Amino acid sequence: MKGLSRALPAALLATLCACGTEPIQQDQPILLAAGQGLAADVFDTQDPLGYAGALTPRVENGGVVTHQDMDLDLLRSLMRSHYPIIARQFLPVEVKDYTAADLTAPAATTSEAPVNDTAAMPVSVTPRDPPAAGNDQISNWIEDVPGTVAQVIFVRNNTGWPMQVKRFELYDCVAVKQKCGVQKFILNLPAHATRQVMIVEPDNPHDAYTFRDRYIYGFVQNTKP
Numbered sequence: 499m500k501g502l503s504r505a506l507p508a509a510l511l512a513t514l515c516a517c518g519t520e521p522i523q524q525d526q527p528i529l530l531a532a533g534q535g536l537a538a539d540v541f542d543t544q545d546p547l548g549y550a551g552a553l554t555p556r557v558e559n560g561g562v563v564t565h566q567d568m569d570l571d572l573l574r575s576l577m578r579s580h581y582p583i584i585a586r587q588f589l590p591v592e593v594k595d596y597t598a599a600d601l602t603a604p605a606a607t608t609s610e611a612p613v614n615d616t617a618a619m620p621v622s623v624t625p626r627d628p629p630a631a632g633n634d635q636i637s638n639w640i641e642d643v644p645g646t647v648a649q650v651i652f653v654r655n656n657t658g659w660p661m662q663v664k665r666f667e668l669y670d671c672v673a674v675k676q677k678c679g680v681q682k683f684i685l686n687l688p689a690h691a692t693r694q695v696m697i698v699e700p701d702n703p704h705d706a707y708t709f710r711d712r713y714i715y716g717f718v719q720n721t722k723p
Contacts, residue, residue: 619646623650623697625641635715636655636715638651638652638653646699647699652694653713656690661687661716662716664715666696666712667679667681672708673701673706676696
């Protein structure tokens with residue numbers, strides 16, 4: 499049997515104040531300075547800010563005693579219903595449990611193509627998320643190839659002059675289908691141009707794979723003033 503203890507009638511509400519400040523207004527944001535805390539005078543335990551626990555009768559040593567236990571779930575529920583602004587400020591976000599309806603609900607639509615281990619590899623891929631240029635003369639980044647387990651490497655010339663990637667190397671390769679090491683091509687980059695370097699695939703589409711890349715670049719001879 500549980501009940502809410504009542505120190506005074508419901509008309510006498512709890513007063514809540516920040517230490518060293520005036521009492522606050524009901525359900526208004528609370529601003530605390532460093533070293534300050536909250537104190538409550540308990541008068542009406544149906545007010546969550548004055549909650550003092552629940553009376554819980556027990557038998558101890560052959561006699562009946564009544565304890566006053568804190569029911570934190572009840573306190574959080576009262577806080578969210580009576581003081582939603584303060585609850586959002588101090589209580590953790592509620593996480594809704596999955597239900598049978600959630601598990602059978604259709605997945606949200608997405609613009610991404612589903613990954614297919616046997617999908618044909620495209621010859622070229624359009625970059626979708628290029629990085630900001632910053633202060634680099636050349637930008638280099640990797641994106642997933644939509645609908646596949648492969649990744650594509652891009653480079654971009656951030657200067658106003660023709661550039662050239664003279665040596666491009668894959669290294670620290672693990673379970674990669676493509677040849678690891680220095681690649682046999684030279685990549686010319688007009689001013690501000692983006693180019694696809696190569697597509698890298700796993701040797702086995704069901705296995706994880708990793709790799710790193712590095713390159714040497716320079717201005718095309720006689721083009722930079």
